[in-house]
Amino acid sequence: MALIPRLDVAALDALPLDPLTKGLPYDGPTMRVGDVGVQDWSVLDGDLPMPVAVIRQARVQANSAWMAAFTEANGLLIAPHGKTTMSPHLFDLQIADGAWAITVATVQQMQVCRRFGVRRVLMANQPIGLQAVKACFAALQDTSFELYCLVDGDEGLAQLAEGARLNPPPEDNPLRVLVEVGFSGGRTGARSRETALTLARAIAATNGLMLSGFECFEGLLPTAEAADGLVNEVATLARRAIEEGLLSRDHPIVVSAGGSAFFDRVGERFNAHEFPFPVLRVLRSGCYLTHDCMGYAAAFERICRQTQLALPPGGLVPALEVWAQVQSVPEKGRALLTMGKRDVGFDAGLPIPQYWYRPGSDMAGPQPMSQGYKTVALNDQHCHLELPVDSDLQVGDLVGFGIGHPCTTFDRWSLLMMVDETYRVVRAIKTFF
Numbered sequence: 001m002a003l004i005p006r007l008d009v010a011a012l013d014a015l016p017l018d019p020l021t022k023g024l025p026y027d028g029p030t031m032r033v034g035d036v037g038v039q040d041w042s043v044l045d046g047d048l049p050m051p052v053a054v055i056r057q058a059r060v061q062a063n064s065a066w067m068a069a070f071t072e073a074n075g076l077l078i079a080p081h082g083k084t085t086m087s088p089h090l091f092d093l094q095i096a097d098g099a100w101a102i103t104v105a106t107v108q109q110m111q112v113c114r115r116f117g118v119r120r121v122l123m124a125n126q127p128i129g130l131q132a133v134k135a136c137f138a139a140l141q142d143t144s145f146e147l148y149c150l151v152d153g154d155e156g157l158a159q160l161a162e163g164a165r166l167n168p169p170p171e172d173n174p175l176r177v178l179v180e181v182g183f184s185g186g187r188t189g190a191r192s193r194e195t196a197l198t199l200a201r202a203i204a205a206t207n208g209l210m211l212s213g214f215e216c217f218e219g220l221l222p223t224a225e226a227a228d229g230l231v232n233e234v235a236t237l238a239r240r241a242i243e244e245g246l247l248s249r250d251h252p253i254v255v256s257a258g259g260s261a262f263f264d265r266v267g268e269r270f271n272a273h274e275f276p277f278p279v280l281r282v283l284r285s286g287c288y289l290t291h292d293c294m295g296y297a298a299a300f301e302r303i304c305r306q307t308q309l310a311l312p313p314g315g316l317v318p319a320l321e322v323w324a325q326v327q328s329v330p331e332k333g334r335a336l337l338t339m340g341k342r343d344v345g346f347d348a349g350l351p352i353p354q355y356w357y358r359p360g361s362d363m364a365g366p367q368p369m370s371q372g373y374k375t376v377a378l379n380d381q382h383c384h385l386e387l388p389v390d391s392d393l394q395v396g397d398l399v400g401f402g403i404g405h406p407c408t409t410f411d412r413w414s415l416l417m418m419v420d421e422t423y424r425v426v427r428a429i430k431t432f433f
Contacts (some may be wrong), residue, residue: 002128003095003098003099003100004095004099004100004101004118004119004120005095005117005119006092006095006096006119007088007091007092007095007115007116007142008117008318008385009089009092009116010034011115011116012032012033012034012088012116012430013033013034014032014033014088015033015430016030016031016032017030017031017032017033017035017036017122017415017428018387020049020390021414021415021418022413022415023047023048023052023053023194023413023415024048024049024415025047025049027236031105032097033415033428033430034427034428036415036417036425036427036428037418037425037426037427037428039425040138040424040425041417041424041425042422042423042424042425043323043398043417043419043423043425044357044359044365044366044398044422044423045107045359046122046129046189046359047392047425048417048425049182050147050292050323050324050325050338050339050398051322051323051324051325051339051343051344052322052417053136053320053321053322053323053343053409053412053413053416053417054320054321054322054323054324054416054417054419054423055290055319055320055321055346055416055417055418055419055429056319056320056321056418056420056421057418057419057420057426058088059317059319060093060289060290060316060319060418061093062314063254063288063289063290063291063316063317063319064093064094064096064097064289066224066288066312066314066315066316067080067097067285067288067289067316068097068098069243069312070309070310070311070312071098071283071357072098073098073309073310073312074094074202074267074271074309075232075271075281076267076270076271076282076283077096077100077280077281077282077283078094078097078099078100078280078282078283078284078285079099079100079101079102079103079256079282079283079284079286080094080102080103080124080284080285080286080288080289080297080305081103081104081105081124081258081260081284081285081286081377082102082103082104082109082112082113082118082220082286082287082288083103083104083106083109083286083407084106084289084290084406084407084410085286085289085290085406085410085429085431086109086410086411086431086432086433087410087416087429087430087431087432088112088113088115088116088118089418089427089429089430090289090429090433091113091116091118093289094289095118098106100120100280100282100362101118101120101121101122101146101282102118102120102121102122103121103122103123103124103218103258103284104121104122104123104124104125105124105125105178106123106125106130106132107123107131107136108133108432109432110123110134110135110136110139110147112432114139114142114145118242119144119145119146120145120146120148121145121146121147121148121258122148122149122178122282122284123136123147123148123149123150123405124150124215124217124258124375125150125188126149126150126151126152126153126156126188127149127156128156128157128159129159133159133160133162134163134167134431135163136149136160136163136175137166137167137168137169137175137208138147138161138167140169140170140173140174140175141169143172143173145173146173146176147175147176147381148176148177148178148212148254149175149176149177149178149181150177150178150179150188150215151177151180151199151203152179152180152182152188152189152190152199153181153195153199154199155338157199157202157203157206159211159416160175160177160206161206161207161208161209163198163208164206164207164208164209165207165208166178168182168208169208174208174209174210174375175208175209175210176209176210177203177209177210177211177212178210178214178215178254178256179196179200179203179211179213179214179215179237180214180215180216180217180351181196181201181214181215181216181223181230181233181237181282181294182216183230183233186217186220186221186375187217188284189216189217189219191393193233193237193240194309196214196237197237197240197241197244198225198245200214200237200241201244201246203382204246205214206393208302210227210251210383211241211246211247211254212240212247212252212280213241213253213254213255213256213259213280214234214235214237214238214241214254214255214256215254215255215256215257215282216230216231216233216234216256216257216258217257217258217259218230218231218257218258218259218262218266219258219259219260219261219262220259221262224262224264224265224302226302226307227257227259227262227265227266228265228268228269230257230270231257231265231266231270232269232273234255234256234257234270235255235269235272235273236273236277236325238253238255238259238273238279239273239275242275242276243276249276249277249278252280253275253277253278253279253280254279254280254282255270255279255281256281256282256283256284257270257284258283258284258285259284259285259307260285260286260287260288260299260411261295261296261299263283263285263288263303263310264303264306264307265279266283267309267364268307268308268309269283269370271309271426287405287406287407287408288316289319289322290316290318290319290320291316291318291319291408292327292348292401292402292403292404292405293318293350293352293403293404293408294318294348294349294402294403294404294405295349295404295405296316296404296405296406297318300315300316308335318403319354319418320403320406320409320410321354321400321401321402321403322339322343322344322351322401322403322409323340323399323400323401323402324337324339324343324383324398324399324401325337325397325398325399325400326385326393326394326396326399327382327395327397329387329393329394329395333384333386333388333389333391334384334385334387335384335385335391335393336382336383336384336385337382337383337385337399338381338382338383339351339378339381339382339401340378340379340380340381340382340383341378341379341380341412342380342381343381343412344383344401344403344412344414345403345405345406345407345408345409345410345411346408347404347405348404348405348408349404350376350377350378351375351378351383351401351402351403351404352375352377352401352402352403353369353373353374353375353385353400353401354368354369354400354402355367355368355369355398355399355400356369356393356397356398356399356400356402357397357398357400358394358396358397358398359396359397359398365422365423366398366400366423369387369399371388372386372387372388372389372391373385373386373387373388373391373393374386375401383401385399386430410431410433411431411433412433414429414430414431414432414433415429415430415431416428416429416431417429
């Protein structure tokens, strides 16, 4: 089982920054991405315009190391969802901690990976359409690059077969295909065992393609028990395909599942199945890297209570925050802050006020918010914060918010700031949404 090399972060840091980039000070110098960390900027000292999205360096590094220890202790691999962050800086951290591949959902995301040197990509989606299919087979002409993708039906397979006919991949670098297993009412994926096996047989017989295993996305299921059933089906199908001779021990065989909420059940169920020869058990969780203080935090608490797998010391902690400034206190019990729907995700719940700081005061650093503060609404550029009756919050104060579902906060920023524990900026994190 080969891992993949570190990325070309130097090329990333050499990219020029447009001075109009959201998050940069209006009077900042012309610079490259790699120059941001040497400006000695401080979030708390007002060196950056508000709002600003920050990643706490010590926490994100700890989360990455924790997941690496978890997968190693339990005989698993991880191909983290790159779409969560779309940041090669953070891909490189995950690869340094042993990622087997980076998972993407689209051709554009695959091309970002390729641009900065990701050598193995798992496209957890079925490529459809001329552009997507052509891009897959064009990428395979580079024999140092491996690409896995999904298929869930005859129509998708026919498009890949035609793509392979028109632009045959090198003999030693076929398009590696996983049969996607779905469930009624869910997203894509074969809806029955026989459909999945019939598709597997057809893939194995198609020139330019290689059947490489089975996978699912269990994250939309309502309970851990429901996730168990779907993951079990993936393992069962892989065993059946091995017994039929559709999968060979001469090439990596993959069973994979993708969500961040049930990664324990994925590991438990895959590890409960015995296979005739080695199989790669691949998690595709992505949100673990920055975690959150809402849905994934609750899911991790369940994992800690219920899992039979080995858990490393420590745990996952929220590392992504959005900071805003109090702009107005127009009425009793209500403050308006400089953060809105264009700055922070809200699909998994409104952001939670966690810290506050008064610039120019004698405060040693941000303090935890007391009880009674609550985000009650977001407009495009404003946050409505409900205040307790004894609130001392005033215009100019800074408030740090915790978020839910990191994906939909990352995609609002082309540049985030990595900060140390004093909120001094140590580097810029570039994204490609």
